[in-house]
Amino acid sequence: DAGVIQSPRHEVTEMGQEVTLRCKPISGHDYLFWYRQTMMRGLELLIYFNNNVPIDDSGMPEDRFSAKMPNASFSTLKIQPSEPRDSAVYFCASRTGTGHEKLFFGSGTQLSVL
Amino acid sequence: LAKTTQPISMDSYEGQEVNITCSHNNIATNDYITWYQQFPSQGPRFIIQGYKTKVTNEVASLFIPADRKSSTLSLPRVSLSDTAVYYCLVASGSARQLTFGSGTQLTVLP
Numbered sequence: 001d002a003g004v005i006q007s008p009r010h011e012v013t014e015m016g017q018e019v020t021l022r023c024k025p026i027s028g029h030d031y032l033f034w035y036r037q038t039m040m041r042g043l044e045l046l047i048y049f050n051n052n053v054p055i056d057d058s059g060m061p062e063d064r065f066s067a068k069m070p071n072a073s074f075s076t077l078k079i080q081p082s083e084p085r086d087s088a089v090y091f092c093a094s095r096t097g098t099g100h101e102k103l104f105f106g107s108g109t110q111l112s113v114l
Numbered sequence: 115l116a117k118t119t120q121p122i123s124m125d126s127y128e129g130q131e132v133n134i135t136c137s138h139n140n141i142a143t144n145d146y147i148t149w150y151q152q153f154p155s156q157g158p159r160f161i162i163q164g165y166k167t168k169v170t171n172e173v174a175s176l177f178i179p180a181d182r183k184s185s186t187l188s189l190p191r192v193s194l195s196d197t198a199v200y201y202c203l204v205a206s207g208s209a210r211q212l213t214f215g216s217g218t219q220l221t222v223l224p
Contacts, residue, residue: 004157033211043158043201043214056211091157102148103212105157 004106006092012112018080021109023092024073033103034067034077035091043091049075050097082113118202123219132189134218136202139183144206147178147185152199152217161200162187189220197222 005024013019025032033048047057052069060067064083069075079086093105119137126132138147146165150158162169164176164185175188189196199217 035214042216045211045213048211093157102160102163103150103158105159108155108157110155 004092004094004104006090006106006109008109009107010110010112012114013082014114015083016081017113018078019082019086019111019113021077021090021092021111023075023077023106025075025092025094026104027073028096029094029104030072030097031095032069032075033093033095034075035093035105036088037091037108038088046077079111082111084113087111087113118204118215120200120202120215120218122216123221125221125223126192127223128193129191132192132196132220132222134187134189134200134202134220135184136187137184138202138204141182141204142206145182145204146206147176147182148203148205148212149174149176149187150201150203150214152201154198158201158214192220192222194222194224196220 004026007022030051034046035043036046037043044059046059047067048055049069052072065079067077089108089110091105091108093103095103146163148163149161151161152158162171162174162176164178166178169176177186199219201214201217203212205212
């Protein structure tokens with residue numbers, strides 16, 4: 001398996017623009033998580049899905065952030081409009097519903113909002 | 115989720131054994147202890163998990179005392195490539211989400 005695949009790897013945009021981050025989880029995994037990592041706040045859980053349904057979005061910073069999972073093999077995290085404080089590395093992770101919390105992370109998207 | 119406390123940073127030299135201890139005083143009966151490793155520009159990677167006593171795999175060993183209020187990740191004979199951030203997490207098997215703490219920055223020196 002190719003693992004969790006995220007795109008793009010790097011994204012540079014200007015304040016006010018819409019940004020869409022993409023994630024393909026590992027086939028067969030029914031949980032998908034979006035994390036954000038910054039030096040100041042570390043790894044923060046933004047939202048997670050179970051069987052394509054959003055379960056907990058309490059970590060989403062504000063209404064500018066939205067996430068979707070239209071099917072089991074694809075999820076997006078959208079920021080509209082983007083702001084410089086959104087600059088961070090965004091990770092997608094997935095796991096099966098069994099086992100004890102073994103998460104598989106993608107390589108992340110480095111987002112820079114100028 | 116049980117709160118964990120681990121050192122912010124540690125330095126070691128190549129070839130040495132490194133032990134990183136994590137405190138989790140309010141661990142619950144159903145909680146497991148899991149360690150992740152994160153290299154720069156990569157996502158965290160699962161290293162090892164345990165419930166009690168000792169667990170060993172090809173990468174590391176995990177020592178858990180009887181009271182389970184702490185755990186120690188042991189990396190044998192570290193190399194420069196083991197320089198990374200190591201996270202200790204405690205959660206039950208039924209927990210749906212994981213919360214990462216600050217982790218321990220391990221720097222291996224030549």
